[in-house]
Amino acid sequence: MFATKSLRQLCESKTEANRHLGVTVAEKLSRRLSDLRAATSVKDLIAGRPRELRGARQPCLVVGLCEGSRLVFGPNHNVMPRLESGYVDWSKVSRVKILRIERDDG
Numbered sequence: 454m455f456a457t458k459s460l461r462q463l464c465e466s467k468t469e470a471n472r473h474l475g476v477t478v479a480e481k482l483s484r485r486l487s488d489l490r491a492a493t494s495v496k497d498l499i500a501g502r503p504r505e506l507r508g509a510r511q512p513c514l515v516v517g518l519c520e521g522s523r524l525v526f527g528p529n530h531n532v533m534p535r536l537e538s539g540y541v542d543w544s545k546v547s548r549v550k551i552l553r554i555e556r557d558d559g
Contacts, residue, residue, distance in 0.1 A: 454529050454548070454549070454550040454551070455550065455551045456550060456551060456552045456553065460551060460552075460553065460554070461551075463554070464482065464486060464551060467479065467483070470482055470483070474522065474554065475520070477519055477520060478518050478519055478520055478522050481501075481518040481519045481522075482518055482524065482554065484500070485500065485501055485516050485518060485524050486524075486551075488500055488501075488516075489526070489549060493547060494543070494544050494545060494546055494547050495514060495543050495546045495547075495549065496543050496544040496546075498516065500516070501516030501517040501518065501523075501524070502516065502517050503515070503516045505543075506525060511527055512527055512528060512533075512540075512541040513525050513526060513527040513552060514526060514527070514543065515557070517557065518554070521556050521557050522554060522555070522556060522557065523554070523555060523556075523557040524551065524554055525551075525552045525553045525554070525555060526549045526550060526551050526552055527549065527550055527552055528541055528543075528546040528548070528549060528550075529548040529549050529550040530546065530547075530548055534546060
């Protein structure tokens with residue numbers, strides 16, 4: 454699932470990704486999307502240094518691509534899996550929504 458139609462086209466078309474992101478970033482994006490599809494939960498992800506994005510309006514994780522770019526995604530469940538603390542239980546997140554691709558400034 455993708456946040457926008459244009460983001461979906463970017464992620465699903467090698468030509469679009471190469472044109473808008475450059476060949477190197479587009480290749481990493483393709484690998485990270487494959488990793489997401491193969492993972493049972495987002496906790497299975499290793500490549501790209503997955504980490505929670507602090508201070509975001511909605512819970513989301515980021516994974517690094519390359520050349521200062523990163524992929525941002527969030528849980529896509531009807532009922533959000535949560536810990537007792539109220540935070541998202543990322544070990545139970547098996548469906549994600551790709552939110553954006555952005556520059557990593559930190």
